[in-house]
Structures are given as structure tokens and as C-alpha cells.
């Protein structure tokens with residue numbers, strides 16, 4: 001019997017490990033662009049799922065942004081049927097313009113994937129982000145001053161989404177496609193420098209040439225380490241937040257409860273700042289527009305209190321301190 005190529009084996013092990021906790025009979029969907037990463041992922045899923053007592057399907061989203069994208073999506077769905085993925089669906093979406101082309105496509109894509117998962121009762125949706133994508137994410141977060149939350153990069157599990165390939169090199173997904181005779185589609189955006197990630201690729205190549213090939217793995221490893229620390233601190237912050245809550249504000253008001261400023265001030269900075277972030281996010285703030293300057297201003301009401309006025313957050317939420325209490329409304 002021919003030996004399994006290492007790239008194919010690594011992908012299958014990664015997919016198997018990522019699905020190990022799912023009960024038998026669960027449906028897992030691969031989100032597949034038709035590109036090499038998610039095609040290799042879908043192929044590994046088609047192999048692993050039946051051997052694990054799981055059901056497996058594929059969703060490909062047609063963003064309608066390029067000529068022939070509908071045909072490409074139909075081809076991906078057709079291929080999926082041939083390898084036994086069921087459901088195998090091409091879903092067309094309308095892409096808006098909010099936040100720029102990449103963000104608008106992403107928003108439409110995730111909405112379509114969520115809807116498909118609900119329609120089919122899927123337990124998990126798999127994304128094909130690789131170790132190289134993770135390294136790019138970390139580099140971008142470092143360059144933008146993203147802080148630990150940004151440097152933690154993409155999470156292996158986020159709600160129903162899973163990323164089995166975060167530890168797998170892009171060279172492996174490409175090799176696996178070649179070994180398995182898969183014909184990935186090359187997204188012209190992936191080499192279009194107008195798109196930020198594409199623009200980062202040469203920067204990573206320079207870093208790898210200067211510091212050694214391990215740079216990509218090390219950046220991805222940094223994300224995993226920082227992610228674990230961040231999760232731990234977030235857990236402490238949630239407990240601390242609950243301990244700081246006091247009755248306050250208008251009983252009819254569904255805004256966040258009031259907080260005891262003195263108790264907050266006694267917390268270590270990293271825990272306090274995370275607790276305050278969790279608190280405002282629970283108070284109908286526009287989370288996507290919330291940045292560190294907003295959070296610093298909220299923190300100053302506790303840690304640098306000089307009788308200052310309210311701090312206004314995206315979405316119109318006002319955080320104020322009075323009578324030793326912090327309220328948001």
C-alpha cells in the first residue's frame with residue numbers, strides 16, 4: 001500500500017483532533033472558497049468525518065465580485081458531492097461596502113455561513129486559516145499596536161467556528177492538494193497588494209529570509225501563548241467584575257449594572273481594564289468601534305479620578321462616576 005504523503009497525513013490528524021469532542025452524528029461543514037487551504041481542509045474532512053461517526057458537508061459562498069464566480073462556486077459544490085460531502089451548497093450573497101471591500105465580503109460571508117449552519121443544524125463550521133495566516137495576523141496586530149487580544153490572533157475555536165489548520169503550514173495545504181489531485185482556484189485578491197494581507201506576505205518573506213524560516217511558526221506560537229494568557233486574565237476579570245457590581249441606576253434601565261469604583265481601583269491594572277471592557281461590552285456599546293482610547297478614558301474614571309465628566313462611547317453610551325459608583329447608560 002502506498003505511504004500516505006506527510007502533508008495529507010498532517011491535515012487529517014489536525015482535522016481529526018479538532019473534531020474529537022463532537023458527539024457521533026454531529027454535522028460539520030467546511031467553509032470552502034475553492035482555494036488551496038479550504039479545499040485541502042474539505043478533502044481531509046471528507047476523509048475523517050465518516051471514520052469518526054460524524055456527518056460532513058461543504059458551503060461555498062459566491063461573493064459575486066468577480067466574473068465567473070458563480071461557475072467557480074458551482075464547481076466547488078459539484079466536487080464536494082463527488083467526495084461524499086452532503087450538504088454541498090453554493091450560496092450567493094450581496095456584498096455591501098461598509099468597512100471596505102475585505103470587511104464587507106467577510107461580513108456577508110459569515111452571515112451566509114451562519115444561516116447555512118442553522119438551516120442544516122450543523123454543530124461546527126471549519127475554516128481553512130493556516131499557520132501562515134496566523135503569522136500574518138500577529139504581525140499586523142503588532143504593527144498596529146493591537147495589544148494582547150490582537151496578538152492572540154485567530155482562535156482555534158470561536159462559537160461554532162473552528163480552525164483546524166492553525167498549526168499547519170500553507171506549503172502543506174498546497175502539497176496536499178497536489179498529492180490528492182485537487183484543483184484549487186487561485187484568488188487573484190491573494191496577490192493583489194490593495195488587500196492588506198496580500199501586502200503583508202512579502203514582509204513575512206523578508207523576515208523569514210532574515211531571521212530564518214521558523215519565524216512563521218514562532219509568530220503563530222506566540223499567538224497561542226498570548227491567547228492562553230489572555231483567556232486566563234479574561235476569566236479573572238469576569239470574576240472581579242461580578243465582585244464589583246452594586247445595585248444602581250434606574251431599575252427599568254437595562255443598561256449595565258453600576259460598579260463600585262473603590263473596589264475596581266484595588267484591582268491589578270490588567271484585570272481592571274479587562275473587567276471594564278467586559279462591562280461596557282455588556283452595555284450595548286458598539287463593540288466594533290470601541291478602541292483603546294475609549295477604554296483608557298473609562299479606566300481613568302477609576303484609576304485617575306480627578307472629578308472628570310462622563311466618557312462617551314461608540315453607540316452613544318455614557319459612562320460616568322458619581323458617589324463612588326460607575327454607571328453606564
Ligand SMILES: Nc1ncnc2c1ncn2[C@@H]1O[C@H](COP(=O)(O)OP(=O)(O)OP(=O)(O)O)[C@@H](O)[C@H]1O
Nearest residue numbers: 031032033035036037038059060061126127128129
Ligand atoms: N467564498 C468562500 N466561501 C466559503 N468559505 C470561504 C470563502 N472565502 C473564504 N472562506 C473561508 O475562510 C477562510 C479564510 O479565507 P481567506 O480568503 O482569508 O483565506 P485563504 O488563506 O486565501 O484560504 P483559501 O486558500 O481557502 O482560499 C477560508 O480558508 C475558508 O475556510
